[in-house]
Amino acid sequence: MKKWIIFSGTDWFRPSVTSTRQIMMQFKLKGYYILWVNPIAFKSPAVNSENRKSMRKKILNKLQTHLKFIRKADQGVYVLVPFYIPLFSATGDKINDMLIRLQIAVITFFLGIRIRETILWISGSFTLSPVLHKPFYRKIYQAADLISDFRTSNQALLKELRRKEHYLGTHVDLLFASSPNIRTKLEQLTGRQVSLLTHGVNFTHFNTAVEVNPFMLKVKASGLPVAGYFGTLSDANDKEVFRILAERGFSVVIIGKVLGDYSSLENLDNIYFTGPVDFKELPSYARAFDVCLLNWIMADWIYNSYPVKTLEYLAMGKPIVSCPIPVVKELFGSLVYFADTPEEYLEKALLALKENSRELSEARVSAAAEHTWESKFKTIESAIQ
Secondary structure, eight states: OOEEEEEEOSOTTSSSOOHHHHHHHHHHHTTEEEEEEOOOOSSOTTTTOSSHHHHHHHHHHHHHHTTOOEEEEETTEEEEOOOOOOOOSHHHHHHHHHHHHHHHHHHHHHHTOOGGGOEEEEOSSSTTGGGTTSOOSEEEEEESSOGGGOSOSOHHHHHHHHHHHHHHHTSSSEEEESSHHHHHHHHHHHSSOOEEOOOOBOHHHHHSOOOOOHHHHHHHTTOOOEEEEESOBOTTBOHHHHHHHHHTTOEEEEESOBOSOOTTTTTOTTEEEEEOOOGGGHHHHHTTOSEEEEOBOOOHHHHTOOOHHHHHHHHTTOOEEEOOOHHHHHHHTTTEEEOSSHHHHHHHHHHHHHHOOHHHHHHHHHHHHTTBHHHHHHHHHHHHO
């Protein structure tokens, strides 16, 4: 008999592989069949878009994704891109709840999924909240980020997100949080016990020596040290950090899908946009980084977060300059440089180059090796059983 788990996480078709995708891979290795449900939007594209260009990119990205519906992504892995109405109101929610319930009913029937024997795993959105009434074997909410801490000044939206996250958090069997701050806030919101499940790393993938990508060899040929970033690029990134580093002696390589407005950086010397890079190829690019960046504009969303790429950078033995994220300071304070301003990022990047050594590199790798996804999955299995 097939064992099924239904996931709702980030967009399956983004090249970045999130913590939820990594957890999914662990379940797949244990013989589970997977139904991945792509998220539906919980806000208008106009929210947190710095200008119309940012908003157009978000809309285009959604349209490209929604040209798909159901497909087999891999052996035993199916991806559903649910149809919904982009009405961000109480009426829109009612319509979309009905649509989600209908589509899940059809797909689970088509795939032969028995709800009572199936695990439901929700992360990052409220897409599957409408099916929480169903008698799943286990219902789990993984708060990789706190949705109700979304970066916006729209108080009405924040209030609605808190209401929805409260409902989600009080209608599951297990709650996991990726950082102590998220755990505390989620416990306050739901009045329930929340287990800490910090992120892991695909250690072998990032630690295995690979040939440097030819594009990066061309960048390195300039003789400048390389400051690099990989991940989705939104208006939450501190773009001024990229600019100052490029103007003060670094080649800046920015890897990922651009969803914000980066037009101010596009024609500057020493800044290279690669676009999205497949997860399999990512180490061949990042191996050429001399300094790795975690440069976001500080807000509650970032302050409470635990970026997965922290561990991926460490697994390669690379020095990191980061905004002051508490959990990163707590776990890796002696191995990561922290900066508050673009000028300080430059200062710390230069210091990281000066201080770098084989001993420091080995210490970073050893720290990452203690946080593999295999070790995290043992925690998950124990909690579920």
